[in-house]
Structure formats: structure tokens, C-alpha cells
Amino acid sequence: FYFYSAPENFDEEMLRGKRVIVTGASSGIGEQMAYHLARMEAHLLLTARTEAKLQKVVERCLELGAASARYISGSMDSPSLPQQLLREAENTWGGLDMLILNHIGQSSFTYFSGDVEHVRKLMETNFVSYVALATAALPMLKESEGSIVVVSSIAGRIAGPFTAPYSATKFALEGFFSSLRQELIIDKVNVSITLCILGYINTESAVRAVSHVIPDTPAPKEECALEIIRAGALRHRQLHYPARAVGTMLLIHSIAPELFESIVRGSYRLENVRRT
Ligand SMILES: NC(=O)C1=CN([C@@H]2O[C@H](COP(=O)(O)OP(=O)(O)OC[C@H]3O[C@@H](n4cnc5c(N)ncnc54)[C@H](OP(=O)(O)O)[C@@H]3O)[C@@H](O)[C@H]2O)C=CC1
Numbered sequence: 001f002y003f004y005s006a007p008e009n010f011d012e013e014m015l016r017g018k019r020v021i022v023t024g025a026s027s028g029i030g031e032q033m034a035y036h037l038a039r040m041e042a043h044l045l046l047t048a049r050t051e052a053k054l055q056k057v058v059e060r061c062l063e064l065g066a067a068s069a070r071y072i073s074g075s076m077d078s079p080s081l082p083q084q085l086l087r088e089a090e091n092t093w094g095g096l097d098m099l100i101l102n103h104i105g106q107s108s109f110t111y112f113s114g115d116v117e118h119v120r121k122l123m124e125t126n127f128v129s130y131v132a133l134a135t136a137a138l139p140m141l142k143e144s145e146g147s148i149v150v151v152s153s154i155a156g157r158i159a160g161p162f163t164a165p166y167s168a169t170k171f172a173l174e175g176f177f178s179s180l181r182q183e184l185i186i187d188k189v190n191v192s193i194t195l196c197i198l199g200y201i202n203t204e205s206a207v208r209a210v211s212h213v214i215p216d217t218p219a220p221k222e223e224c225a226l227e228i229i230r231a232g233a234l235r236h237r238q239l240h241y242p243a244r245a246v247g248t249m250l251l252i253h254s255i256a257p258e259l260f261e262s263i264v265r266g267s268y269r270l271e272n273v274r275r276t
């Protein structure tokens, strides 16, 4: 079943000269992945909406030793952006080795307000664009026997309160990419798909969204970014980061879901949840 001959040990050399696209690369975990990949001397094509931030990230990547670094700015709400990105990869590199899908649209940590239009838009940004990017990248990834890395969340495995639209988009990712992985295996296509199940990470946007409600200490984004690259390079089907916290949550939830959910609710400062 596990037909890839997956290498066991990670060596940063594995990324040298590889052609990598990172989405959501202007801040947070995506920005940190760009810096690690630059140190590893990969070729980088970065994307997000904010051009000024991308320019700075690209400059830093070049200083850190990237084999090359460029960006395309735009919103993943736009159906033309995935094609545009993959065309750029084909024209400049003539191929692609790794596609890291990481961006997310804005969503608040709060009670579901009934805004169906927000759910529709978030599905487009957080899910449909991932499908469009992977679809456009597959011909080149088949050629290079490359990798797709999908950044997801524990909220895409276990739904807690205050993340209904976000959680739905992450559950959708897991369904789509787990099914696609099996079709690739059936067709003997050697493109790996790595799903990253992340817990709470100390990015500015996540800390701003939840620190008044969730007292836990978030894990470091720099280490998280490196673990994602490592799991992708080793062609692992799944990453849990931070491993112990995510593994424990999944285990307890599978044994006693109601107990787990009540413990999580009990740990939140519910009085601080802002209603929109
Ligand atoms: N931080 C955490 O605690 C956790 C994070 N994750 C996952 O990790 C990944 C990264 O999260 P994190 O680093 O915290 O997020 P950030 O908010 O720091 O970064 C999000 C990135 O997506 C870009 N982005 C936002 N909206 C759009 C859009 N419409 N089109 C294109 N790009 C867009 C942002 O740039 P710009 O605004 O310039 O477009 C930015 O580069 C996500 O997939 C998230 O679900 C999972 C679990 C926990």
C-alpha cells in the first residue's frame, strides 16, 4: 500500500536546487518556510496578497542564500491566480518539485454569526483554491515525482467551538487530499501528499485571534515551518505538530469524544469571546 520508497533521514541538501511554490508566504508559518527553504538553497516562488510584504520576504530569502526567489501577489479568491502561478513556474523553471499550500483567508474566533456568504468565500479561499493549485501543478509534479504539502489544523480533525467556517474548510481539505492520494497510488503516480495537522502556533494572527480565550502557550512558528518542510521532503503522509499535544488530543478524542470536548470548553475563557 505504501508504495513510495520514502527516505528515512532528513538532510537539508534534499531541498538544494528544488523548485518550490509557497502560498501564504508574506507572514506567519509561510514566511518562516520561505526562510528555511532559502537557507537550503531552493528556488522559490512565493505568493500572498500584500506585495510590500512579499518584496521584503523575497529580499531576505536572497540574502539567506535562495537559488532564486520571486513572487506573484494576488488573492486566492481569484480563480485565475492558480493558473498564473503554475504558468510562471513552468516558464521560469520548466517544472516544479514541491507545492506548499498554506494560505488562509481571514476568519474570527467567535460564535457562528449566520453569515453564509462568509462560509462560501472562505471555502473558496481555504479549500477550492488548494484544489485548483494542486490540479494545475499535477502535470509538472508527475514529471518530477514531486510533492504536495497541505497545511491543515487539528481544527480539521476535531471541531471545537468558535471556528465553524474555518474548521469546515480544513475538514474539506482532508477529505479531498486523502482521496486524491489513494487515486495517485492506484495509478502508480509517484507524487506524495503530506497533510500537516497543526496545533496552536505562535503566529501574530493566531495569537491575536485566540490568546484572550485560550490560555495555552503556542508552539514556535520557526520550528513548525521546518517540521513541515521535513515531512514534505520525506514524503510522509501526515505530520502532527507539536507532536505530543496533537497526538494526545487525537487519542483522547477518539476514546472519549464528549469528555474531550467538555474539557476543551472548560479550558476556554468563554467570557472573553467577542460576539460579532
Ligand atoms: N497559527 C496557528 O495556530 C495555526 C495555523 N494553522 C495553519 O497554518 C497555515 C498558516 O497559518 P498562519 O501562518 O498562522 O497564518 P497567517 O495569518 O500568519 O498567514 C496567512 C497567509 O495567507 C495570506 N492570505 C490571507 N488571505 C489571503 C487570500 N485571500 N489570498 C491569498 N493569500 C492570503 C496572508 O498574506 P496576505 O494577507 O498578504 O494575503 C498570509 O501570508 C494555515 O493554513 C493555517 O490554517 C493550523 C493550525 C494552527
Ligand SMILES: C[C@H](CCC(=O)O)[C@H]1CC[C@H]2[C@@H]3C(=O)C[C@@H]4C[C@H](O)CC[C@]4(C)[C@H]3CC[C@]12C
Binding pocket: 107, 108, 109, 153, 154, 155, 160, 163, 166, 198, 199, 200, 205, 206, 209, 210, 214, 216, 245
Ligand atoms: C484551541 C486549538 C487547540 C487546543 C489547544 O489549546 O492547543 C487551536 C489549535 C488550532 C487553532 C486554530 C487554527 O487552526 C488556526 C486558526 C488561525 C486563525 O487566524 C484564527 C485562529 C485559529 C482558528 C486557531 C484557533 C485555536 C486552535 C483551534
